[in-house]
Amino acid sequence: MTPEEFRRHGHEVVDWIARYMEEVEQYPVLARVAPGEVRAQLPPHPPQHGEPFASLLRDVDEIILPGITHWQSPSFFAFFPANRSGPSILGDLLSSGLGVQGMLWATGPACTELETHVLDWLVEMLALPPAFLSTGTGGGVIQDTASSATLCALLAARERATNGNANRTGTPVGLTAYASDQAHSSVEKAVRIAGVGSENLRVLPTGPARTLDSAALEAAIHADRVAGRTPCFVCATVGTTSSGAVDPLGAVGEICRREGIWLHVDGAMFGTAALCPEYRFVHAGLELADSYCFNPHKWMLVNFDCDCFYVADRGSLIRALSILPEYLKNQATESGAVIDYRDWQTPLGRRFRALKLWFVIRSYGVSGLQALIREHVRLAQAFAGWVDADPDWERVAPAPLSLVCFRHRSSDARNQAILEAVNASGSAYLTHTRLGGRYVLRLCVGQAETRLAHVTAAWELLREAAGRTA
Amino acid sequence: MTPEEFRRHGHEVVDWIARYMEEVEQYPVLARVAPGEVRAQLPPHPPQHGEPFASLLRDVDEIILPGITHWQSPSFFAFFPANRSGPSILGDLLSSGLGVQGMLWATGPACTELETHVLDWLVEMLALPPAFLSTGTGGGVIQDTASSATLCALLAARERATNGNANRTGTPVGLTAYASDQAHSSVEKAVRIAGVGSENLRVLPTGPARTLDSAALEAAIHADRVAGRTPCFVCATVGTTSSGAVDPLGAVGEICRREGIWLHVDGAMFGTAALCPEYRFVHAGLELADSYCFNPHKWMLVNFDCDCFYVADRGSLIRALSILPEYLKNQATESGAVIDYRDWQTPLGRRFRALKLWFVIRSYGVSGLQALIREHVRLAQAFAGWVDADPDWERVAPAPLSLVCFRHRSSDARNQAILEAVNASGSAYLTHTRLGGRYVLRLCVGQAETRLAHVTAAWELLREAAGRTA
Numbered sequence: 048m049t050p051e052e053f054r055r056h057g058h059e060v061v062d063w064i065a066r067y068m069e070e071v072e073q074y075p076v077l078a079r080v081a082p083g084e085v086r087a088q089l090p091p092h093p094p095q096h097g098e099p100f101a102s103l104l105r106d107v108d109e110i111i112l113p114g115i116t117h118w119q120s121p122s123f124f125a126f127f128p129a130n131r132s133g134p135s136i137l138g139d140l141l142s143s144g145l146g147v148q149g150m151l152w153a154t155g156p157a158c159t160e161l162e163t164h165v166l167d168w169l170v171e172m173l174a175l176p177p178a179f180l181s182t183g184t185g186g187g188v189i190q191d192t193a194s195s196a197t198l199c200a201l202l203a204a205r206e207r208a209t210n211g212n213a214n215r216t217g218t219p220v221g222l223t224a225y226a227s228d229q230a231h232s233s234v235e236k237a238v239r240i241a242g243v244g245s246e247n248l249r250v251l252p253t254g255p256a257r258t259l260d261s262a263a264l265e266a267a268i269h270a271d272r273v274a275g276r277t278p279c280f281v282c283a284t285v286g287t288t289s290s291g292a293v294d295p296l297g298a299v300g301e302i303c304r305r306e307g308i309w310l311h312v313d314g315a316m317f318g319t320a321a322l323c324p325e326y327r328f329v330h331a332g333l334e335l336a337d338s339y340c341f342n343p344h345k346w347m348l349v350n351f352d353c354d355c356f357y358v359a360d361r362g363s364l365i366r367a368l369s370i371l372p373e374y375l376k377n378q379a380t381e382s383g384a385v386i387d388y389r390d391w392q393t394p395l396g397r398r399f400r401a402l403k404l405w406f407v408i409r410s411y412g413v414s415g416l417q418a419l420i421r422e423h424v425r426l427a428q429a430f431a432g433w434v435d436a437d438p439d440w441e442r443v444a445p446a447p448l449s450l451v452c453f454r455h456r457s458s459d460a461r462n463q464a465i466l467e468a469v470n471a472s473g474s475a476y477l478t479h480t481r482l483g484g485r486y487v488l489r490l491c492v493g494q495a496e497t498r499l500a501h502v503t504a505a506w507e508l509l510r511e512a513a514g515r516t517a
Numbered sequence: 518m519t520p521e522e523f524r525r526h527g528h529e530v531v532d533w534i535a536r537y538m539e540e541v542e543q544y545p546v547l548a549r550v551a552p553g554e555v556r557a558q559l560p561p562h563p564p565q566h567g568e569p570f571a572s573l574l575r576d577v578d579e580i581i582l583p584g585i586t587h588w589q590s591p592s593f594f595a596f597f598p599a600n601r602s603g604p605s606i607l608g609d610l611l612s613s614g615l616g617v618q619g620m621l622w623a624t625g626p627a628c629t630e631l632e633t634h635v636l637d638w639l640v641e642m643l644a645l646p647p648a649f650l651s652t653g654t655g656g657g658v659i660q661d662t663a664s665s666a667t668l669c670a671l672l673a674a675r676e677r678a679t680n681g682n683a684n685r686t687g688t689p690v691g692l693t694a695y696a697s698d699q700a701h702s703s704v705e706k707a708v709r710i711a712g713v714g715s716e717n718l719r720v721l722p723t724g725p726a727r728t729l730d731s732a733a734l735e736a737a738i739h740a741d742r743v744a745g746r747t748p749c750f751v752c753a754t755v756g757t758t759s760s761g762a763v764d765p766l767g768a769v770g771e772i773c774r775r776e777g778i779w780l781h782v783d784g785a786m787f788g789t790a791a792l793c794p795e796y797r798f799v800h801a802g803l804e805l806a807d808s809y810c811f812n813p814h815k816w817m818l819v820n821f822d823c824d825c826f827y828v829a830d831r832g833s834l835i836r837a838l839s840i841l842p843e844y845l846k847n848q849a850t851e852s853g854a855v856i857d858y859r860d861w862q863t864p865l866g867r868r869f870r871a872l873k874l875w876f877v878i879r880s881y882g883v884s885g886l887q888a889l890i891r892e893h894v895r896l897a898q899a900f901a902g903w904v905d906a907d908p909d910w911e912r913v914a915p916a917p918l919s920l921v922c923f924r925h926r927s928s929d930a931r932n933q934a935i936l937e938a939v940n941a942s943g944s945a946y947l948t949h950t951r952l953g954g955r956y957v958l959r960l961c962v963g964q965a966e967t968r969l970a971h972v973t974a975a976w977e978l979l980r981e982a983a984g985r986t987a
Binding site for chain 2: 302
């Protein structure tokens with residue numbers, strides 16, 4: 048494809064996306080294809096010769112689009128948001144066009160320095176503790192996901208707890224980790240990957256508030272110490288995927304400090320709320336954390352992938368992950384004056400992801416992003432109010448931000464039937480969880496174009512479905 | 518940004534990239550900025566209010582572009598290629614526009630099924646063993662990098678070697694892994710991450726061919742068994758980052774089969790060569806491997822990130838990585854009729870990366886991709902011939918494909934001075950390695966627009982620099 052052809056087809060794809068933005072609301076939110084249906088339409092063998100670009104776009108329309116679950120629909124209320132925006136798409140497009148591989152400072156100085164800079168901006172924007180600034184002993188880095196951030200935090204914790212021996216002699220027997228039973232599944236995944244073992248993850252039961260119980264944490268740590276084990280890692284969550292519960296960082300953090308245990312705070316879902324001063328309760332006590340992450344690719348208009356991961360002491364992280372073979376050696380690295388982000392992540396290669404983050408922050412400004420968050424919270428609060436006011440429905444968790452957990456006052460089976468009916472309608476997509484053993488519906492507001500009308504329509508759909516399943 | 522504004526600014530960015538494609542040759546290949554220079558031009562605080570898109574593009578030109586090391590320059594001969602193409606950029610752009618999160622089949626049926634399908638196509642295109650097809654017990658998945666593929670392979674190996682106990686009770690003491698001293702640094706990184714410990718990685722010395730010595734491997738395994746350890750993982754490389762050496766998969770694979778050890782084959786750099794039947798020697802013996810990866814984001818015109826990772830038995834991989842919390846449960850997953858790729862990788866979330874791979878394969882066809890590989894090999898062979906014919910220079914490793922290792926017949930210091938002079942010229946960028954203790958220059962041909970003139974110019978630069986450093 049010549050530059051001239053790229054120009055022409057590039058305009059076609061941009062126009063395709065603009066039209067998709069305009070029309071996304073018309074598609075069934077949850078894809079209606081059966082397993083294997085997309086694949087059955089694809090030719091069994093790859094083409095021997097090149098095909099014209101028009102045939103690709105035609106197949107995107109005819110084969111791919113019907114198999115899409117529309118995360119960008121304003122009626123997508125499932126799981127968590129993965130919102131995106133024009134500036135983000137275009138920042139990422141520039142990244143693809145530049146084709147920079149930023150594993151080392153030398154292989155992409157602007158890729159590295161823009162990332163460091165924008166992550167420092169975000170410390171200011173979210174009022175994060177100054178220890179996370181790159182100008183001190185800490186710093187931030189873009190990871191693909193919060194799962195990877197949690198894994199890196201655990202590896203740094205393991206490094207610190209073993210004085211660097213884990214990397215050489217293997218994960219020692221007896222390391223233990225702690226999280227509530229509401230923590231994200233990536234905590235257990237990280238504990239497995241790092242060789243700690245899921246039996247050494249203390250999954251602490253939560254009460255009705257679904258938050259980490261600091262007394263239970265302290266007792267579990269004490270029991271492990273008595274048994275000769277080495278507590279090394281606590282993951283607190285602000286707020287949980289399931290219900291948005293915010294763990295008490297102050298109480299948890301004081302225990303971790305006293306015990307010398309690495310505290311990682313997972314703010315993947317709701318950290319972005321801290322753009323607004325009135326929602327900064329999510330981060331109360333964060334100054335006691337060793338590491339933290341939040342996901343601009345969830346609720347800050349930056350398209351996937353973009354998780355911002357911070358450490359207060361970059362030394363442990365780099366010691367856990369740095370290996371320097373001869374073929375990567377270079378003057379800049381040896382000078383010690385630069386950051387090589389390959390030492391801050393598990394893979395070696397890295398894309399120029401800071402561009403999309405920079406584009407979003409500059410296009411919307413702090414005030415534009417705050418307005419988006421406030422509007423989403425307002426819509427979720429309105430929905431929570433309707434649930435509270437209807438005697439047939441109940442809320443089953445606090446909803447201080449953009450996620451509402453609720454259920455019809457009837458059986459689990461009927462709630463499941465309601466959910467399936469709403470999702471089958473194609474007009475909205477919600478998902479479920481279990482809280483206190485009960486089947487619970489979740490409505491999470493976070494897509495860029497969600498307005499009051501979409502939330503109202505979802506509420507009507509739910510009530511109609513409840514009527515039909517009576 | 519409204520869809521209409523997106524249309525307008527999208528066209529501007531497409532035009533920017535088209536112009537960059539036309540002009541990239543004019544820029545100094547290796548960025549000339551000093552550490553901190555990019556950052557110093559960025560405002561210390563984030564903007565409170567949104568800025569016009571034009572100011573973003575202006576800063577890309579004025580601040581970012583001078584800080585770019587131009588991986589897409591036709592005179593980029595450093596490290597390894599990270600080539601890209603128009604169809605790939607546009608496939609990735611569509612992925613950004615759709616904003617699909619494909620962690621589960623249900624959250625993106627087309628995302629999942631296109632990936633499975635195209636990875637099966639690649640089994641045919643590279644003549645990989647049929648065991649890697651998804652239609653049998655195996656299958657392929659896109660990882661971000663070969664580092665992540667190696668880590669996943671090790672985790673699956675650990676799972677199999679411990680009958681699933683590693684996930685529960687932690688990485689047991691005494692697991693051992695094996696690779697040559699030329700294997701990629703990601704092998705040691707994976708061994709550390711997975712809690713095996715770098716002291717339990719047997720780094721086997723190589724001879725002049727720089728390939729894994731199967732007799733040394735067998736002896737090391739035997740010694741570990743005698744000592745009561747549990748050999749569980751061998752990583753063979755086709756070919757190495759340093760010199761392109763291709764390990765003898767047949768001999769290594771037979772040992773692994775006999776010993777019940779997981780064999781992972783890292784073809785990140787040169788696996789793509791197998792698109793051409795005449796270069797399939799790189800995969801001789803691959804039918805004995807348990808897992809394999811190669812990087813379309815290196816040498817197959819697909820922009821970063823896109824590593825294709827295959828397993829012959831997906832069961833071990835999925836058991837190593839699967840965790841299913843309530844909030845991710847859904848009918849499709851419970852039916853067992855679909856693939857949920859979150860269980861094939863360490864993160865949870867995933868981007869629709871199969872689009873760019875599909876776009877590249879369809880735009881170029883098998884024959885178009887073969888032509889690219891053959892041309893790059895032809896250019897590297899021409900360069901190798903010039904080195905061989907010049908009494909002042911010598912080649913220091915076989916160069917069957919697109920990487921040539923060579924040096925001036927003088928001191929290490931002079932070779933380093935030559936390299937620095939060439940890179941400082943801005944007209945080409947090469948990197949070095951060490952082989953047999955000596956400082957060695959590397960020229961790797963692989964960028965999409967590299968032609969004979971660029972390779973010729975690089976050779977002239979090297980000779981001139983050698984003259985000036987005499």
